[in-house]
Amino acid sequence: MDALHQKSAREIADGVNGKKFSAKEVATSSLTAIKKLNGQTNAYLTILEKEALVQAEAVDKKIASGANGGRLAGVPVALKDNLMLTGARTTCASKILGDYMAPYDAFVVKKMKDEGAVFMGKTNLDEFAMGSSTENSAFGPTRNPWDLARIPGGSSGGSAVAVATRTVPIALGSDTGGSIRQPASLCGVLGMKPTYGRVSRYGVVAFASSLDQIGPFTHNVEDMALALEVISGQDAADSTSVNEPVPDYSAELTKGVKGLRVGIPKEYFVEGMDPEVKTAVMLAADTLHELGAEVKPISLPNSDAALAVYYILAPSEASSNLARFDGMRYGFRTPGAVNLIEQYGLNRRDGFGPEVKRRIMIGTYALSSGYYDAFYSKAQKVRTLIKRDFDAAFAQVDLILTPVSPTPAFKLGEKVDDPLTMYLSDICTIPCNLAGIPGISVPCGLSSGDLPIGVQFYANLFQDQTLIRAAAAYLKATNWHKKIPALN
Amino acid sequence: MSHINDKDVRHVAKLARLALPEEEIAKYQGQLERILGHISELKNKNTDNVPAMSHPFEVGNVMRDDVAKRFENLPGLYKNAPEMEETFYKVKKVIE
Numbered sequence: 232m233d234a235l236h237q238k239s240a241r242e243i244a245d246g247v248n249g250k251k252f253s254a255k256e257v258a259t260s261s262l263t264a265i266k267k268l269n270g271q272t273n274a275y276l277t278i279l280e281k282e283a284l285v286q287a288e289a290v291d292k293k294i295a296s297g298a299n300g301g302r303l304a305g306v307p308v309a310l311k312d313n314l315m316l317t318g319a320r321t322t323c324a325s326k327i328l329g330d331y332m333a334p335y336d337a338f339v340v341k342k343m344k345d346e347g348a349v350f351m352g353k354t355n356l357d358e359f360a361m362g363s364s365t366e367n368s369a370f371g372p373t374r375n376p377w378d379l380a381r382i383p384g385g386s387s388g389g390s391a392v393a394v395a396t397r398t399v400p401i402a403l404g405s406d407t408g409g410s411i412r413q414p415a416s417l418c419g420v421l422g423m424k425p426t427y428g429r430v431s432r433y434g435v436v437a438f439a440s441s442l443d444q445i446g447p448f449t450h451n452v453e454d455m456a457l458a459l460e461v462i463s464g465q466d467a468a469d470s471t472s473v474n475e476p477v478p479d480y481s482a483e484l485t486k487g488v489k490g491l492r493v494g495i496p497k498e499y500f501v502e503g504m505d506p507e508v509k510t511a512v513m514l515a516a517d518t519l520h521e522l523g524a525e526v527k528p529i530s531l532p533n534s535d536a537a538l539a540v541y542y543i544l545a546p547s548e549a550s551s552n553l554a555r556f557d558g559m560r561y562g563f564r565t566p567g568a569v570n571l572i573e574q575y576g577l578n579r580r581d582g583f584g585p586e587v588k589r590r591i592m593i594g595t596y597a598l599s600s601g602y603y604d605a606f607y608s609k610a611q612k613v614r615t616l617i618k619r620d621f622d623a624a625f626a627q628v629d630l631i632l633t634p635v636s637p638t639p640a641f642k643l644g645e646k647v648d649d650p651l652t653m654y655l656s657d658i659c660t661i662p663c664n665l666a667g668i669p670g671i672s673v674p675c676g677l678s679s680g681d682l683p684i685g686v687q688f689y690a691n692l693f694q695d696q697t698l699i700r701a702a703a704a705y706l707k708a709t710n711w712h713k714k715i716p717a718l719n
Numbered sequence: 720m721s722h723i724n725d726k727d728v729r730h731v732a733k734l735a736r737l738a739l740p741e742e743e744i745a746k747y748q749g750q751l752e753r754i755l756g757h758i759s760e761l762k763n764k765n766t767d768n769v770p771a772m773s774h775p776f777e778v779g780n781v782m783r784d785d786v787a788k789r790f791e792n793l794p795g796l797y798k799n800a801p802e803m804e805e806t807f808y809k810v811k812k813v814i815e
Contacts, residue, residue: 542757561799561800575736580739588747593751599730608771609761612770615770
C-alpha cells in the first residue's frame, strides 16, 4: 500500500477531513520521504519541517472542532522557490536573494492555505526561472530521479522531481517558455500552464511579465483539476488576472473526447527530434482517435520564429524586471564599493549567475538605442503572426497535440556551455506563452533507456477545461502516468 | 546587425549595471554574437502592416480608488535590509 503522502491529493483531503488519518501523520510521512531523497535529487532548497508540522496540527485542530478542513485539507504541497510564502526563504536559486525571507504570501499560496494545504518546502529552479535543466541554480543542480546522471528539465525542475518521486501530490511551478511542461515531460508527471491571466501572478518573482504564468504539477489528472480550481481566479493585486468565472474542471474528467477535433501541426516535428519521442507522441494521437476524437494535420506556419521572438521578448522584459535587484532594500551587497553606481554594479556582478547576466545583456541590447526597432519591435510584430496562426488553427480544431521536448532528459553538463543549444530544448513549448494559450504536458511513454516522454496539448484562450477533458480521457486509456521511478 | 564587439558588451553591461570582470567580456561577446545572430533571423519575416503585440489578449486599464493601504508586515521588510539605521535603509551617498 502507498505511504500516506503518496496518495492522491483528493484521497488525502478526504482521509484527513474524514479523520481516517491526521494531517500531521501525512506531513510526517512526506517529510520522512523528502529527507530520505533530497541528498540524491536536491529537489528542495528549503525543507519547512517545523512550519509544516505546525500547519498540519492547525488543520487537524480545525477538523477536530467540527469544521471542514478545506479541499486541500492536510495535502502536502511543494512551492517553486520563486513563490512567496510568508516567513520562508525565497531565493529564486540566486545568490542575490540567498537570505531573502518572503514578507507576504503569493495569491496562489494564500488560496491553497485557505483550503488547508500544508507547505513542505521550496523547490530548486534555474536561477530566476531562466533555463531548461535546473543546472543554473546557485545551490547546485537537481537530478532526474529516473537517472541521477540526467537533468530533470527546467526551470521548475525541483517541483517536477518533488512530484515524480511522490514526496508531495501537488507542486507549483511557473512557466515562461515551458518551465512547467518541459520538466513535467522529462520526469513523467503532469504539468500545466493555464491561460495567461487565469491565475494571479501576485507573489511570483517576475521574469517576463507578459509570458509568466503559475501552474501545478501533479501525478494524476483529478488532482490537476482540483489544484486549478483552487489557484485560479481574479486578483485585485494583478491587473492582468481576468474576471472570468473559474470552470468546474472536475466536471471535465468524465466527458471523454468523442467528437473533439484535434490538430497535429507538422512544424512541431522538428529536425533532430528523437524518433522515440515522435513515435510516442503519434501513438498518443492514435489513442485519442480510438477514443472518438477527430485527428487531422494542421499548420502553424510561423512556428519557426517562436524561439527568436522569445529570446528577444523574454530577456527584454527580464532586463527591466531584474533592475530591482540592486542590493539596496534587500538582497546581496558586495562590501567595499566607493560610490553608489559602483555598488550597484558589484552587487549585480557577484549576486547574479552567468545565465541571468547573459539574458539581462541580451535584453538590454535589444532595448538599447539603435536596436529597439530591429529587435524588440520586430519581435512584437512576429508575436502577432504567431498568435494569428493559433487563431486560424483554433477555428478548425479544439485541441492541438504536439511533443513537449524534442528529446528525453539529457545528461548533466551536456549543454551547459552552449546556451543556444540549451534554448532549443523549449522549441515546442514557447509558442504557447507567446500566444497566451493554455498548455499541458501528460506522460505518454518511456524511452528505450527508461526515460519519460510527454505529449503536449494546447487549447484556445480560456479553454483550459478542454485540456483537462483531453488529459482525463487519454490517461484513463493509458498507464504511463502510473510509472514511478525506483527512487521514491 | 548582429555583429557584437567587446565595446558593445562593455556598453550593454554598463547600461545594465553589471560590473563585468575583463576576462568575462570576451566570453559573453562570443555567446551574445551567436545568440543575436540566431534571433536576427526574424528579419526574414514580413511584418508590413502587422501590429506589435505586448499582451496575449486585449486589456484595458484596471482602475481602483486611489487609497493608500498600509503594508502591515514592516518588520518582515526590514529583516531583509542589508543595512539599516532605525527605520531607514542605509545606502551610499546618492548626490555627490
